[in-house]
Amino acid sequence: MGGIEEDMADRRSCYFQSCSLVCHDSNDSSICRTFGKSRPSCNLHCFHCHHLHQFWIFVGYGKHVGDSVWTSLRRQAVPYAGDLSPTFVDCSVPLCNLALAHVHLCYSHLEADWADYRSCREIRKGAAFAVHVFVSWLFVSKLRVGIVGTAIVLDFSWWLTVLGLFVYMISGECRLTWTGFSSQAIVGLWPFLKLSIASGIMLCLENVYYRMLIIVSGYLEKNDVAVDALSICMTIFGCESMIPLGFLAAAGVRVANELGAGNSKGAKFAAMVSAATSLVVGLLFFAIIMGFHNSIALFFSSSAAVIKAVNKLSVQLAITILFNCIQPVLSGVAVGSGWQAIVAYINIGCYYFIGVPLGIFLGWFHNSGIWGIWIGMIGGTVVQTLILIIITVRCDWKAEAKKATNHIERPEYSNQ
Secondary structure (H helix, E strand, O other): OHHHHHHHHHHHHHHHHOHHHHHHHHOOHHHHHHHHOOOOHHHHHHHHHHHHHHHHHHHHHHHHHHHHHHHHHHHHHOHHHHOHHHHHHHHHHHHHHHHHHHHHHHHHHHHHOHHHHHHHHHHHHHHHHHHHHHHHHHHHHHOOOHHHHHHHHHHHHHHHHHHHHHHHHHOOOOOOOOOOOOHHHHOOHHHHHHHHHHHHHHHHHHHHHHHHHHHHHOOOOOHHHHHHHHHHHHHHHHHHHHHHHHHHHHHHHHHHHHHHOOOHHHHHHHHHHHHHHHHHHHHHHHHHHHHOOOOHHHHOOOOHHHHHHHHHOHHHHHHHHHHHHHHHHHHHHHHHOOOHHHHHHHHHHHHHHHHHHHHHHHHHHOOOHHHHHHHHHHHHHHHHHHHHHHHHHOOOHHHHHHHHHHHHOOHHHHOO
């Protein structure tokens, strides 16, 4: 049971973390900025939604490759825990990630018609959750098809969400943004394809970053305890990260909308409020973890060794949560301002040229084990956060607003 619990806990954490870079790249500034202009707003969004379809399909398969590589490495490091992963990945990942492509395509479209998005969001979540619970109970508890049944249920729930969003989108409820399919989808395809390729590669790298901790822990002594403890920490981190990821999406869309409307002060204010609010949330969770570090693992395990290991890692977990409450919002602001390429290079440099080498140095050459490896990887996140803060503080918002306005008025968009 230890292997099953660890596998499923870690699988949940990977789904939470996978959204991070997706949000970085999906909020294409040219989509969001259409709110600022009344005339081209509807068709310009439709024009880019066709490109988003190709973008998300590519990202979905990119994530599939990343998951497969991660599973292979993890199986070698922790054989007993990795035995179930290939079965789950083979049954769930291909269809799930193809569904993920379409889900985010629909989300991006609905976010452009914010009133419609708010009205359908709660209904969609409630209905999908209710169906998912029932089908999970049917397959796992009654039919007893095991982990394969869990994968099938996950596929079914994702595709049910896709169907619901798509039907809602084309049913006439999104009259402000949906005007039907258009041949304009082929205009500007090559630049968007380049963005798709870069984003797919970045998604694989982002997916592996913090999960490298679990891979490395498999080579340590008493790796069963290390893997269990890290899986618990990553699951807690993944659950909490949903809050700053929500701020990321909101900040990206809001900043882009204000820039598209030529409102530089509104964009700056939205960035400041989003960052401050997310920071408060991060401080709250930081205090909770530090205050209950002795008992937080009891929600996941009754093993004294695992609880003790999680307690030792609580400081790193709290620091990771704190900085990852600031960084996603700043990334959302950067993406909403049209700095996608800059953020992508920052992520590569900070994660894999600073965080990973520093973690290896502290973990192996400084004999600090998994504690030192995690501290080094936090160092990469800290550097990334500081760079994004500097970029945001030094931003000329008036120039960005003018650039956004000129982008909307380009000839290829103005006649849509």
